Amino acid sequence: MALFALQLKFTDPARRLEVMPTHREYLAELYAAGKLHAAGPFADASGALLIYDVADEAEVREIIANDPYTAADVYEVVTLQEWDKRFPPA
Incomplete structure (x- = not known):
């Protein structure tokens, strides 16, 4: 498994609040x-910052594509990078 860090910048605060319950589900x-x-x-x-634990980048991109925030177009991706967690040790 791999960890990926996604940093978002919100672009439509009012619409984001409308979609938030579905996004949280x-x-x-x-x-x-x-x-x-x-x-x-x-x-x-x-x-926001989200850390995913997935098999690979293709899986995280699929997860992001299915997020209600994506369909609502309420953010821009700032970064999406594989993250090497060092602490606490596994």
Whole structure:
């Protein structure tokens, strides 16, 4: 498995709030399936950071494509990179 960090910048705050309940349900499903390591918005609500635990980049891109936030077009991707978690050690 590989960890991928996704940093988002929100572009439509009002629409994001409308879609948020569905987005959170989707994240809960991913977490229960072991595909989401952590997620949350930045304190200033300008964007968010999500850490996925997936097989490869193709899987994370599919997960992102199926996110309700993607369909609602409420963000821009700032970065999507594989992350090498060092601490705490596994």
